[in-house]
Amino acid sequence: MKCWDAENEQMNRECLEQVQLERLQSTLNRVHKNVSFYKKQFDELGIQPGAVASVEEITRFPFTSREDLSNNYPYGMFAVPLRDIVRISSSAGTTARPVVVGYTRNDLKLRNTITSRFLTAGGVVDTDVVQICLNPALSSLGRVLKEGAENIGASVMPMSHISTSKQLMVMQDYRTSVLLTTPSYAMHVLHVMEALGMDADSLALKAILTVGEPLIQDTRDKLESGFNVQVMAGYGPADLMGPAVAYECEKKNGLHISEDHFLLEIVDPDTGTPCAPGQVGEVVLTTLTVRAFPLIRFRTGDLASIFRDPCTCGRTLLRMHQVTGHTGGLLTIRGVKVHPAQIEKILKGIAEDFTPRFLLHLYKESYRDMLEIWLAINEAIFPDEMKVIENTLRTLRKQFFQLLGFEVMIKLVEPSTLKQYGKPSGGVIDNRFNS
C-alpha cells in the first residue's frame, strides 16, 4: 500500500480524535471571532464556541446551507482579510449567486496534500503521465487535481476542451497512464474507443480516478474490464473543499475520509438528526484546517453512509459509501451540480413576468448525461414567427452552456404534454439509470 501522508493517514484513533478536537475548538473560536455570519448565529442561539468539550458536540451548532453562502456573497464568509487571500475561485453554484471561495497560501498547500493523498491511494506516482478530462463547468476541480498531481511530481496534462476522439488520440500518443475524469465521461470515452475500433491494449493506461459523481459498481466493472485498468473514486464538494474529502484505497471498499481535515457527519436530510453508522443520509462537513473559508456543518446535498470498521489497507481513517442522488432537488449532470431553480431563473429571463412551465428530461446518449428541457409553449412568449423563436432559443442555449459547460436541448411542447407526467413545473424525469 502507498500513502502520501502515512503519518496522518495511519494515525492511531486516539491521537486522531485529539487532533480533531483541537482543530474543531480553534476553528470554532476563529469563526466566532472573524466571520460575522457565524458570530451572529452563535450569539443568537446562545452557543459558546469555547464550551465544546467533544467532537460529538458539533451537533449543537446550526447548519450552513448553500443559501447562506449565497446571502453572504461575495466575501461575507471569509475568515481572513482579502489581502491574505492568494486565490479566489468562483463557480456557478446552485443558488441565485455564484459561490466564491478564497484560499490563503497555507490553504492551497494543505489542499494539495489532501489531493495528493487521493491520487497516491489511486496509484499515481511521479513517473505517471496524468490526463485530466473534465467539463468546463468543473474547471476549479480540474485545477485542484492538476496541482495535486504536480505535487506528486507526475507529468500532468491539464484539462482542455477537445473532442473525445482527440482525447483518445492524446491518450494513445502521449502514453497517458492515469485518466482523471467523471465516471460518466470515462464511460463515454470507452464507448467512443470501441466505436473507433481502438484496442484498449494500444493505450498505456493503468488507472482511472473518478471525481464529480458517485462511482457505482456496475460502472467500475465496465471500465475496469473495458480499459483493463484499476478504477478508484474520490469524493468532495468540488467547488468548496476539493475532490478529495474522501478517497478510495486499493481495497476499493469505501472512501477513506480525510478526518484530520474534515469532520464528516451523516444526517437525516429531513430532520437534520444524526444517522446511525451504515444508514444513508446527507453528508454534512465541517472544515478543521481551512483558514480563509472555514465552514461549520455545511450541508452538501450529497448522500452517503459512514461505516466504522477498520480497513485492511492500514489507513485508520473511517470510510464512507457514496450513493447516487441528492437532497433538496439538487441534480448532478456530467459531474456538474445544478438546481432546477437555476434553470427556472434562466427561463424566466425570456420575458418580463414570465412564469415558465417546464420539465427536465435526463437520459444517456452513448453513456453521456443529456439534458433536455421541455418547455411549455405560451403564445405570449412564443409567437408564430419562426425567427423570434429561433432567437430566443439561441439565447437560452448560450446561457445554459455558460451555466453547465455543455450543450442543452430545449424542446417546445404543448402544455397538455407536460400535464400528463403529473409533475409540478421544474420536475425531473431521470432516465439515466434505467437501461
Added chain:
Amino acid sequence: MLRIKNLHAYYGRIRALENVSLHVRPGEIVSLIGANGAGKTTLLNSISGLIPCAEGEIYFEGRKITGLSSEKVVAAGISQVPEGRQIFHPLTVLENLQLGAYLRFKKKEKKAIERDMEWIFELFPRLKERVKQIAGTLSGGEQQMLAIGRALMARPKLLLLDEPSMGLAPLIVRDIMNTTSALRDKGVTILMVEQNARAALRISDRGYVLETGRVILQGSSEEILNDNEVKRAYLGKDYKTFWEGREKA
C-alpha cells in the same frame, strides 16, 4: 506523550484559560504563542500543578495527572523552567543544580546524579567554569542556562520552558534556542512559551496560538510562521500597513 483536553483555569474569578486542548508527541518541540495575558504561563502552571485547574483533563504518558501536586508531577517526569529563571541567588551554581535533583537524592541515585551533572556541564560548559560562583552574580544568559540545567537534574521526559529568552540579548537568545534544539536531539521533549515567537517557531515542530485564554490556531511551525494573521499579531510584521488598511476600509 502529553495530552490536554478541555482545560479551564481561573485566577480568582477571572477566567485565564477556556477549553484548551493540546498535545505534545515524544521528541517534539511545541511552542505556545500569544500576547501577554493570553494564558500561556497559566497553561504551563496548570500542567506542573502550580495552580489548580478548574476543569479538564491532563494526561502524561497515558496517566491522568490533573490535580497532582507539583512534586508528583516532577516525579512523573515533567520539569518546569519558570519565567524569570527563579534560581536561588545566594547559592552557588553547584548547589542550585543539586537542588534540581532533590527528589532523586531521596531515592539514593547519587551515581546517576553525578553522571547527569557531567552531562549538564557538557551542555553548558560555562556552568562548569562557574560551578563555585554565587548564582546571583551570573549574567542573564548564564542564569537561564542554570535554570534549565537545574530542571534537567530531575531527569524529566518533558521540559516546560517559560520565556527562556526574556531579557536576553539577541546573541544569547540564539544560544538558548540552539541549546533547546540540542536538548530535543538528546531525547527531551519540550513545551515552550516564548514572547519571541519567531525564534521559538524556528526551532519548534508545531505551535499553538492562544488569544484571551483560547486556542485560535494551531499547526506546524512553518504554517504558523507563514500565517498572516499571526504575523500581524505576534511576529511584528506588517502591523502598521494592516491597521492603516483597515481604517480606510
